[in-house]
Amino acid sequence: MQRELPSSVPLMTDSNSRRPALPGGIWRSLGITLMAILLFVLITNQFFNVRYDYTLLVVALGGAVLGLLSGVIGSFAVLRQQSLMGDALSHAALPGVAIAFMLVGRQMGALLIGAAIASWLGAQFIRAVTSTTRIKQDAAMGITLAAFFAIGLALLTIIQGQQNASQAGLAQFIFGQAASIRLDSLLTIALVGSAILLITALFWKELKLLTFDPVFAATIMRTQPVEALLSTLIVVVIVMGLQVAGVILMVGLLIAPAVAARQWSRRLDQMVVLAGIFGAFAGGTGAIISAADSGLPTGPLIIIMASIIVGVSILFAPERGVVWELWKQRRERVSFARRNVLISLYRHAQSHGDNYAWAPQELITGLYDGPGKRALGWLEQHNQAVKSGTRWQLTGSGLQAAEQFLNEHR
Amino acid sequence: MYGLEQVIIQFLLNFTSQESINTILNDPRIVAIIIGGLVAASGGLLGVFLKLRHMSLTTDAISHTILLGIVVAFIVMSSILGLEPDLSSPGLILGAALAGVGTVILTELVQRSGLIKGDTALGLVFPLLFAIAVLLVSRFTSNIHLDNDSVIVGEIGVAWANTNTHCYTGCEDVVITPEHPAARVGRVCTNCSPGGINPRSPEAVFTEQCSNCGTYNAAEAWAQGLTDVQPLLVLWPRSITTMGVITLLNVAFILIFYKELKLASFDAALARALGFKPGWLHYTLMILVSITAVGAFDAVGAVLVVAFFIIPPATAYLLTHRLGWMLILSPFLGAISALVGYDLARANLLGWLPFSELIPGLTWNTSISAAMVIAQFIVFLLAWALSPEQGFVAAMLRRQNQRRHFEDQVVMGHILNHQETLEASQELATDTLHQHFRWTPARTQQVLRRLRRLQLIVITQNRVQLTEPGVRAALSFEQTLRTGS
Known part of the structure; x- marks a missing residue:
């Protein structure tokens, strides 16, 4: 993709580094999200006969809160380039769920604690392997992911073989099932969620510093406790999110909202807020679709909603998006053509020793056929050139503009 | 595939009898271990290069997204072309290979846009493709061979039952005509209808009809007692051929391009400077990974297959510095794990150490593919502890x-x-x-x-x-x- 000319780069960064990417960008995307929620509710209600009753609201709220937490904490994981750590840790949670089930039965709290312990063990295992052997992070994560998941699956098949009537809820941890969220688990989710948000707010400064400049952070504070705090937050969020997204797709819920939010803002606070909103939207809508159509697992639906948000963000985000980039390129191409046509007219006139010499159109537009004609039309409109038949002549203001430009760029 | 099986069986029959081949191939344990060993050998060989190129997690992504290729090809072939594809049909393998390479290309595109960095691109692309695949599975392919459970754990335990029948002697089709002694002939009313002509009424017309006439192949005829000649049959599990061919493909690829692979994996820049095309090798490797993953998909599912690519090579990496040794150790350790894993799943170690008899009440029956991965993990832990250079x-x-x-x-x-x-x-x-x-x-x-x-x-x-x-x-x-x- 074409980038700006080198000479203009310092200018661009200079003016932009002191202000947010686009003032109001966050408000704009907030508004879009709100409208999207309204539209979603309206469409599902009107055309798909989804009834927004009490149960569905609980499920939707649960999905939304879990999505919000994933977005907020996922922002840090994405910015620290640890996206796939979430994948390894969510797979690693499975044996914890199975063992907790074998020990105490189907109690959501116990299952989540088991998941958290297993996930934490997975993180420690990755650290131990990378620090004591030549094996790199990617392979260590792969080993942990596959081995822990296999242990979890083996235990799950043993549990299923025992003909236990209440084991039905376990498979939901693989693909996620939001319909299982009841009011009491929603309250737990809300409670733990508020605690996570509170901790994030309290340690905001430390987390921010650690995320953007860990080396500098190490010179002014003890980073180890903060790192431990952050990985604990990630583990807790992953474990809670498993209920709706499942172990295989949890990584998507963790990083997609953060990636989308990153496109709209270059400030951490805005990014975190936006990622939370995007996550909540994906979680809520995915949960609603899944609960309304019980055949579909929740995890994949949430991931598809989140991916749509990412797609829209990558395309339309101001100053970064693909569409913005294309539009900027087009604008630059047009002004480049206008300037070149003007300068060619001027040079032609100079070579004939007459500022107002007539030039044949083909001579001027030879290189820029279509854009050149459009550029000439623009110059004529703006009174910088006049036309007679197929020949062109600079006007006074055109001459002035050309001379001014050449002076500036000498 | 069928012809190839015939050649192999013909060859084996020179040494042994048809009964002993069938005894071996009808033993679920031996078939599962052979298939697990072949998956481990292919994965272990390719995994060594993936490990050296730091692409372990790309394998993870590919093994998830081939599901999308399989499902889409499945839906296209069954509902549009009206075929009945199974997992070894060329269409599905092609679809899976395309999906695998597509994942890699899509990830590289996202990375190249500069908007999303490194691993994050992978973490965005593969959950999306896998999510679409899971939704398609649960929506369009319910009640048929693909379901979300087999997607996760595979069906290596029943691979022995999915066979091609090969016949060697006594293979003549048996044609049952009404004159044949085994034919069941009876009188049937041709113009009767409920509420219309009663079979007892004089207008009813009867003809002789044969209820079991037709052409039977030798196996069917023998099974139904229509012939006295017992055909010489060999029941050959299809997955063995599929995985065997894939393994040979991988071995051939590595033998032919060993030098190029070695160079490109250790020093891609030098390889490019010397005029090799590392990009071409890269995509070929990705295609082979996809094909191996789809071959293994039937046996071990979409999620666990990644272990066969990552864990044995990592174990070999702990034990040796030499690429050549890694390429020998990695498939070997994988195959050993397949053997131990099967018995681990049945709580009966190596076939002669039944846990259940040692400790009364301790029996289990768990997923074979998961147990194979656990065995790989145990081997990894042992190597980590005992490796001569890097071990504890x-x-x-x-x-x-x-x-x-x-x-x-x-x-x-x-x-x-x-x-x-x-x-x-x-x-x-x-x-x-x-x-x-x-x-x-x-x-x-x-x-x-x-x-x-x-x-x-x-x-x-x-x-x-x-x-x-x-x-x-x-x-x-x-x-x-x-x-x-």
Whole structure:
């Protein structure tokens, strides 16, 4: 993709580094999200006969809160380039769920604690392997992911073989099932969620510093406790999110909202807020679709909603998006053509020793056929050139503009 | 595939009888171990290069997204073309290979846009493709062969039952005509209808009809007792052929392009400078990974297959530095794990150590593919502990050796400094020697015993003295200290 000319780069960064990417960008995307929620509710209600009753609201709220937490904490994981750590840790949670089930039965709290312990063990295992052997992070994560998941699956098949009537809820941890969220688990989710948000707010400064400049952070504070705090937050969020997204797709819920939010803002606070909103939207809508159509697992639906948000963000985000980039390129191409046509007219006139010499159109537009004609039309409109038949002549203001430009760029 | 199986069986029949081939191939344990071993061998070979290229997690992504290729190809073939594809049909393998390479290309595109960095792109692309695949599976392919459970754990345990039948002698089709002695012939009313003509009424017309007439192949005819000639049949599990061909493909690829692969994996920039095309090799490798993953999909599912690509190569990496050895060790360890894993799943180690008989009540019956991965993990942990260079135990031994070496040098240096001096009697008395080092007496005695055993010191009348070799050793140590090397 074409980038700006080198000479203009310092200018661009200079003016932009002191202000947010686009003032109001966050408000704009907030508004879009709100409208999207309204539209979603309206469409599902009107055309798909989804009834927004009490149960569905609980499920939707649960999905939304879990999505919000994933977005907020996922922002840090994405910015620290640890996206796939979430994948390894969510797979690693499975044996914890199975063992907790074998020990105490189907109690959501116990299952989540088991998941958290297993996930934490997975993180420690990755650290131990990378620090004591030549094996790199990617392979260590792969080993942990596959081995822990296999242990979890083996235990799950043993549990299923025992003909236990209440084991039905376990498979939901693989693909996620939001319909299982009841009011009491929603309250737990809300409670733990508020605690996570509170901790994030309290340690905001430390987390921010650690995320953007860990080396500098190490010179002014003890980073180890903060790192431990952050990985604990990630583990807790992953474990809670498993209920709706499942172990295989949890990584998507963790990083997609953060990636989308990153496109709209270059400030951490805005990014975190936006990622939370995007996550909540994906979680809520995915949960609603899944609960309304019980055949579909929740995890994949949430991931598809989140991916749509990412797609829209990558395309339309101001100053970064693909569409913005294309539009900027087009604008630059047009002004480049206008300037070149003007300068060619001027040079032609100079070579004939007459500022107002007539030039044949083909001579001027030879290189820029279509854009050149459009550029000439623009110059004529703006009174910088006049036309007679197929020949062109600079006007006074055109001459002035050309001379001014050449002076500036000498 | 069918023809290939025929050639192999023909070859095997030169050595052994049809019964013994069938006994082996109808044993779920042996078939599962053969297939698991082939998956492990292919994955282990490719995994070595993926590991060296730091692409372990790309394998994870590919093994998830081939599901999308399989499902889409499945839906296209069954609902549009009206075929009945199974997992070894070329269409599905092609779809899966496209999906695998598509994942890699899509990820690289996202990375190249500069909007999303590194691994994050992978983490965005593969959950999306996998999510679409899971939704398609649960929506369009319900009640048929693909379901979300087999997607996760595979069906290696029943692979033995999915066979092609090969016939060698007595293979003539049996044609049952109404005259045949085995034909069941009866009179049937041709123009009767409920509410219309009653079979008892005079207008009813009867004809002779044969209910089992037709052409039967030899196997069907024998099974239904229509013939006396027992055909010579071999039931050959299809997955063995599929995985076998894929394994051979991988082996051939690595043998042919060994040099290029080695160069491109260790130094891609040099490879490019020398005029190789690492990009071309990269995509071929990705296609092979996809094909291997789809072949293994049937056996071990979409999620666990990644273990076969990552864990054995990592284990081999712990045990050796040499690429050649890694390529031998990695598939070997994978295959051993497949063997141990099957028995682990059935709580009956190696077929002769049944847990359930050792500890009453301890039986289980768990997913075979998961148990194979657990066995790989156990082998990994063992290698991590016992590896001669990077293992725990080796590190511990190394530390112990260093400590001993240090103790020896300290004591010998002390003796060297004092043995020709006036205070030698105080400094070198064995019972007070420990005070000079501030060690415990026991530790000091241990060091002295060791040095005596090595004949570096002698003890005469409660005094330690260096022997000739002891003096040389102590001097050479001082020398190294002084020169700092």
